[in-house]
Amino acid sequence: MNTEFIHALKDLEREKGIQLGVLLEAIEAALVSAYKKNFGSAQNVRIHIQPETGEIKVLAQKRVVEKVNDPRVEISLEEARKLNANYEVGDIVEKEVTPKEFGRIAAQTAKQVVIQRIREAERNLIYEEFIARENDIATGIVRRQEGKNWIIDLGRAEAIMTPSEQIPSEVYTQGERIKIYILEVKKTTKGPQIFVSRTHPGLLKRLFELEVPEIHDGIVEIKGVAREAGTRSKIAVYSREEKVDPVGACVGPKGIRVQAVVNELRGEKIDIIKWSDDPAVFVANSLSPARVLDVEIDYENRVGRVIVPDNQLSLAIGKEGQNARLAAKLTGWKIDIKSESEAGDWHGWDDEDFEF
Structure with missing residues (x-):
């Protein structure tokens, strides 16, 4: 490792927002594992990278004790004071034990750590971008089908559109542009998982x-x-x-x-x-395109009883009850509909027909 490598790390700091100190700490931690794996050392070591020059030192650490039981991790007070008279029991003595061939291993390990951190940083940036766009609209390109899911390309990430979020009547083709709604963004170890909807x-x-x-x-x-x-x-x-x-x-x-x-x-x-803030007016309007003659509001049971002209009854109810069902969802009121000529013969809708 050299000054060029340090300059490269500083460039990453500017471009990717990964702090130099964080990168060096990650590299140092990885180098400890690499040292023990390649040199079979059971001693405690610390890696120090000089942040200006990139120089690497492997420092063996030994605790100062009165009586040495394990010379790999302990040093006697007498021996420690030969190095520095100020050492006391419990202090840590460090001695450089950098192997000559450690530079190649260090460079390879550092490269792997940096690549990993770059990927993590990019994943975090993408996550932050899309979590801010949750519950918003986006334009994507239909890429492929995986099982019953469609994969939508959003530029910097791919999103999943599950069957329940697909419009049953729509047929999607690869390469077409569609507008979708960003439902949820989850953070995973493999990057953000984005779920979108057309429904x-x-x-x-x-x-x-x-x-x-x-x-x-x-x-x-x-x-x-x-x-x-x-x-x-x-x-x-x-x-x-x-x-x-x-x-x-x-x-x-x-x-x-x-x-x-x-x-x-x-x-x-x-x-x-x-x-309208007047429930009767709002309920009447909600049955559009049907024309409404009168609305009676039952506040206690939250029901709007509606009278329509005879020729408007089927229009007000809609095919398979769709118009009345949507009107109930929109207003939050149950809606009972009868024609002008009917006498108490109500076309009622039960609670279970609607989701408020």
Whole structure:
């Protein structure tokens, strides 16, 4: 090891953020093991690397004792004081025992330690980068399928999209670019493990935040999202400024903004609902595109009883109950629907039909 090696370590300190002192300590610890492995020494040793020149010394350590039982690790007080009159019982005496051929072993060992530390540092940097992006949107490239999982290339790392986070109707092809939602980042010995989703409601929310400047600027707020990925979603929006129509802002001129989101989600239908702090109004709005005649709110049981025109009943309920189910998820209320001509014949939804 020489000054060029020390300069190389200092360059790593600047480029990778690995402190020189930390590297030297790791190398010294590794060299202790290398010395004992190659020279079969049972004595205690310490490795010292001169941080300016890179000079390496192997120092045998012996404890000062009154009576020596093991000369490999002990030295008598009398012998110690021949070296230095100030030694006392319990002190550690060090003597250089650097083998002539130790330089080659040291260089090889140091190289291995540095490579390992560089990998660890890079893994930590990648982990810190992606843990900060948890619950955020990202663009990735579909790389390959492993079992039922898809591997998505995020640039500096690869992410896993499990079957439960894949939209059932979507077909992924290698090399295509897709937007995904970063669900979770785990720290492992092999580097960060990143899990992503195409089904999470957060993906829909973040897509609108990217497409709608009023949301980015804080004028329009997304109050809630209910999603059945791949088929239909509902979002509730609210404007902090009376002059700004939150639904119109999200739809965009000629529907360009919402269409961009629909295209990214490959045709998923999206209902944009105006949020209200009045439960009756909010429940009525949530059943869009159906027209609602009246809403009765049962606060105690948290139920909204809705009356719709006869020709709107199937639209309000939706195919297989989807529209009513999404409305319930969005509002947090159970929703009972009946047509105008019905007399007490309710189309009710049980608690177990919804997840609030």
